Amino acid sequence: MTQQHDNSLEDLQAMIREFSEERDWDQFHNPKDLSISIVLEATEVLEHFQWKNHEEMYEHSTDKKDDIGEELADVLSYLLLLANKLNIDLAGAYKDKMKKNRAKYPVEKSKGNHKKYTELAS
Numbered sequence: 001m002t003q004q005h006d007n008s009l010e011d012l013q014a015m016i017r018e019f020s021e022e023r024d025w026d027q028f029h030n031p032k033d034l035s036i037s038i039v040l041e042a043t044e045v046l047e048h049f050q051w052k053n054h055e056e057m058y059e060h061s062t063d064k065k066d067d068i069g070e071e072l073a074d075v076l077s078y079l080l081l082l083a084n085k086l087n088i089d090l091a092g093a094y095k096d097k098m099k100k101n102r103a104k105y106p107v108e109k110s111k112g113n114h115k116k117y118t119e120l121a122s
Contacts, residue, residue, distance in 0.1 A: 009094075012080055016077055016080040016084065034085060038079055038082065041075045045071045
């Protein structure tokens, strides 16, 4: 029986879990292959921007927004599958990582600055 889902990461993880279980695909999902699939799908996103100058890139982004969105959704699908396989709460992991990023990149040192945290003035 199909459940109703909303847009939270937890619900998206449940949605892809249900989709995969209904098709008995979990047997094919392992961390290595799911990680490879994330990268392969990400390269399909990159293809949209390859060999385009700044203006062409933004024009293409507008013209092919739906296609790019589908490729991003493919990346997200494999990311969600990998998180499920490894029992990782993505929302929690993201919040923890952002807490670390805020400490590494304090606003007063990093605002408008593209340098890595190791290169920011002490």
